[in-house]
Amino acid sequence: MTESEMLEVERKYDVGACDEVPDLGSLRGVERLGPPEEEELDAVYFDTAGLALASHGITLRRRTGGHDAGWHLKLPVAVGERQEFMVRLGKKPETVPRRLRQLVRVHTRDQDVVPVARLKTLRTTQRLFASDGTALADFSDDRVDSQTLLKPRLHTTWREWEIELIDGPRRLLKGADALVAAAGHEPSALPSK
Numbered sequence: 655m656t657e658s659e660m661l662e663v664e665r666k667y668d669v670g671a672c673d674e675v676p677d678l679g680s681l682r683g684v685e686r687l688g689p690p691e692e693e694e695l696d697a698v699y700f701d702t703a704g705l706a707l708a709s710h711g712i713t714l715r716r717r718t719g720g721h722d723a724g725w726h727l728k729l730p731v732a733v734g735e736r737q738e739f740m741v742r743l744g745k746k747p748e749t750v751p752r753r754l755r756q757l758v759r760v761h762t763r764d765q766d767v768v769p770v771a772r773l774k775t776l777r778t779t780q781r782l783f784a785s786d787g788t789a790l791a792d793f794s795d796d797r798v799d800s801q802t803l804l805k806p807r808l809h810t811t812w813r814e815w816e817i818e819l820i821d822g823p824r825r826l827l828k829g830a831d832a833l834v835a836a837a838g839h840e841p842s843a844l845p846s847k
Contacts, residue, residue, distance in 0.1 A: 790822030
């Protein structure tokens with residue numbers, strides 16, 4: 655099982671089903687955009703029955719599809735920043751990896767961690783590049799279909815945009831905020847799906 659850890663710095667925006675993506679090439683420092691790449695993601699989110707993790711802004715999920723399939727644990731650090739731990743799917747893909755269980759135990763105590771929601775996402779991503787070829791950020795346009803797995807069972811769909819820094823400066827996010835605001839949208843009130 656391969657593990658990784660990284661600081662995730664991103665912004666999310668709530669948008670309508672028919673909204674057009676703004677001109678990302680107009681962002682300061684962005685020289686060109688990579689071609690759009692489409693992925694189908696299937697994620698099951700885990701928590702206690704009382705949603706102890708969600709109440710602390712913590713996300714624990716198992717995702718298949720896409721380039722980073724595996725287990726993801728995201729712990730809040732600051733607004734728009736989360737520490738992400740990732741464990742590839744192993745021989746027991748249905749079982750929360752021990753390392754991730756240990757990291758959330760302070761919140762879950764002796765409660766079981768169970769599947770609480772399933773999200774299927776159609777994601778279209780474009781990479782933003784600087785003039786020297788540096789990958790600055792990824793911009794994703796997500797169309798999400800969600801179903802709760804606890805009672806009451808609810809089904810909902812929505813769309814959101816996300817820009818996540820790779821090697822770009824934080825000011826790129828401020829520029830994205832202004833660009834998206836000019837199109838009539840604000841950053842999402844919630845840090846994650």
